[in-house]
Amino acid sequence: MIKKGNDKKRTVDSKTRVRLIRKGNEFFTEGNIPAAEKIFLTTDYKDGLVRLGDYYMEKNDIEKACDMYFKSENSSKIEEFCKYSAKVIQKWLKDDDDDAVVDKIIITK
Numbered sequence: 001m002i003k004k005g006n007d008k009k010r011t012v013d014s015k016t017r018v019r020l021i022r023k024g025n026e027f028f029t030e031g032n033i034p035a036a037e038k039i040f041l042t043t044d045y046k047d048g049l050v051r052l053g054d055y056y057m058e059k060n061d062i063e064k065a066c067d068m069y070f071k072s073e074n075s076s077k078i079e080e081f082c083k084y085s086a087k088v089i090q091k092w093l094k095d096d097d098d099d100a101v102v103d104k105i106i107i108t109k
Contacts (some may be wrong), residue, residue, distance in 0.1 A: 012042075020039050020043050023039075024039030024045065024048055028048065042053060046073065046074065049069075049071050050068070050072045050077055053057065053065045053067075053077060054092075057081075066081060069081050080086055104105050
């Protein structure tokens with residue numbers, strides 16, 4: 001099951017939110033992804049969540065990418081991700097032999 005909502009977001013005043021987002025952007029640019037992710041989730045910064053989703057897709061961390069896209073509520077990114085996932089599943093189904101075991105999934109990190 002995929003949760004769409006962001007349960008880590010908190011209510012902060014607008015000045016604090018702007019400062020946090022700037023700091024999160026700095027962290028992201030520097031490559032400190034865990035710190036940027038924490039800030040983007042806390043402030044519910046949609047653009048930052050999309051960028052995190054893109055980052056995780058590039059790193060082949062599909063689960064984290066999915067989580068970020070759905071929390072960003074960016075419908076075009078969610079649709080793009082779902083189409084990508086459907087293509088992967090279609091490829092798996094086409095590549096399976098008739099006698100092959102279908103119920104195993106291999107995940108590499």
